[in-house]
Amino acid sequence: MSGHSSYVPSNGFTRWIDSRLPIIRLVHDTAVSYPVPRNLNYFWTFGGILTFMLVAQIVTGVVLVMHYTPHAEMAFTSVEMIMRDVNYGWLIRYLHSNGASMFFLAVYIHIFRGMYYGSYKAPREILWILGVVIFLLMMAAAFMGYVLPWGQMSFWGATVITNLLGALPVVGETILSLLWGGYSVDNPTLNRFFSLHYLIPFMIAGVVILHIWALHHVGQNNPTGVEVKDVRKDTVPFTPYATVKDVFAMVCFCVVFAWFVFYTPNFLGHADNYVRANPAATPAHIVPEWYFLPFYAILRAIPSKLGGVLFMFGSIAILAFLPWIDTSRVRSMDYRPVAKVFFWAFVIDAILLGWLGAKPAEGGYIIMARICTFYYFAYFAILLVLGLFETPKKLPASIADSVLASSKGHGAPVLAGAAAAPQTKG
Ligand code: HEM
Known part of the structure; x- marks a missing residue:
């Protein structure tokens, strides 16, 4: 799919830039003319939604850090201060905490979509494995983030989960003391988790770039699982077709996100985390966040x-x-x-x-x-x-054929989109 560029600079200035740093060409080839299968359904909008959520988590996180204190004596109070005294602090914090849940909701849909449509199969193995790496990094970031407010669940969740690593033969004890920075979860642990929680999202961003690079190299899978055969018949250009659909899906997703933030911001959290961490009092039930x-x-x-x-x-x-x-x-x-x-x-x-x-x-x-x-x-x-x-069902001969068959079924004009769609190079 990563064929020749179809970008043509339209004036002297863009020609000048293009011959020095072809960045407009890069954006054009990846987000404008890039050919996408014409039969993608709404499950293919979740990659875009995930990209949006990653940016939202980084932006809200960076603002939270401006007011948060990563110290065992002050962390809990600093979060309470964000909620009460910082202008719109409650909003930023609820966006970030519910944003983590929405991010996981989207990633689970994205993973199950990949599993249903066999998107991991050749030639998309590396694309898929990069996804698994992202998923692991997301889990590490979310786990460490949950420790930062230093509430009861933060402390006891961290204690239970880190202790498990101690069970690993040979390396267990070493990993444990490196993570703890001492003999139990304490201030050095909070400092380490804070540092890593800030770092990991940028590592995720780096792996996402590789993920999308791999995707654009092999091209997208589609609901039939049949590869693109004729770029002119089987695909449409990314802009406007996929862009408009992605933006619409993102807006719908944000409505659900906003509902949680504004109507029930603590629904997905745990009441015990509004109690300051107390190493002397174990909560009755230690429960991780829903996504774990x-x-x-x-x-x-x-x-x-x-x-x-x-x-x-x-x-x-x-x-x-x-x-x-x-x-x-x-x-x-x-x-x-x-x-x-x-x-x-x-x-x-x-x-x-x-x-x-x-x-x-x-x-x-x-x-x-x-x-x-x-x-x-x-x-x-x-x-x-x-x-x-x-014995599988008979596959359609091409993507265009499957669209044709379903358009006939619905009495829609045959390949109406094909006539209207500008044709792109692969
Ligand atoms: C921060 C997290 C992630 C971001 C931002 C992201 C982004 C994207 C984007 C933009 C696409 C193209 C649009 C789409 O197909 O929806 C995509 C496709 C894909 N992603 Fe992800 N992704 C993430 C996590 C994952 C994970 C955790 C997995 C699997 C374990 C995964 C596996 C795939 C696969 C297999 C495709 C190709 C789908 C196809 O062409 O059928 N991704 N991703």
Whole structure:
């Protein structure tokens, strides 16, 4: 897809710039003339939404830091001051805390979209693995960010999770003392987490650039999973088609985001985090943020501490191998009727794990968590085997053909968009 540039400087000034630093050409080739499959649905707007959320988190974070004090004696009070005394401090903080949740909501939709449409398959393996790296970095950033207000959940969440790393053989103790900066979670830990929480989003931004570079090199997948064959028939230019759709989706997403911020800003948080950290009083239930719950459920489902840690990290690491685990030659689940059933069972399984992560690890809950953990990993084994035996549905000959078929079904004019769309080079 990364073919020759179609940019032509329109005047002397842009010609002068183009021959010295072809930055306008870069923007034009990636965001204007870049050809996108004409059949993309709204699930393809989440990459844009994620980019927007990353910028929003960095901007609100940088403003919060202007008022926040990373010290165990002052952190909690400085956050309360942001909420009460700083002009619009409450807004910036609620945007940032709910923004983290919205960011994870979008990334989960983005990941499940990739899994449903087989976007990880060749030649998009590196694009997918970069995504898994981003996901891990997001989790690290969110975990460390939650510690900063130095409330009860901050402190005890950090204590429980960092202690787990101590179970790792050989390196465990070293990692633990490096993270803690002492013998328990304390002021040096808060300082380290603050420093890393500020750094990681910029690392994410760097990996996102690689992610989008890889994407633009191989071109986007699409709901049929059939590659672009004829750029003139199968694609439309990014601007205005994808730009307008992305902006519309972003506005709708922001309405939901704003609803949380303005109507129920603490719904996704935990009341205990409005109580200052107290190392002498353990809360009754230590619960992480909702976006960690499925992994927390896996951790607690395994009877041994080390086993739990390995399965928890394994549940993310296994995603990186998906391009090779899934043996089917068909990408999209739309054409894999049997695999599709297992896929939706996997989605329900992940949601159930999330629910179980918030329940006490006892009785029926723990049994359910074990069954769900088993299916989580079994899904990958199923994909491995199923691809060798299943009979997929007949794929359309091309993207244009599939659009043509669905337009006919709806009585719409055949390829009306194609006639209207300016044609682009690949
Ligand atoms: C900060 C987080 C992320 C950002 C800003 C981001 C950005 C994007 C953008 C702009 C696109 C193109 C538009 C689209 O397909 O929606 C994209 C595509 C893609 N992303 Fe991400 N992404 C992020 C995280 C992830 C993660 C965590 C994964 C997987 C683990 C992932 C896997 C993919 C794949 C496979 C595609 C290609 C989709 C296709 O062509 O069908 N991304 N991403």
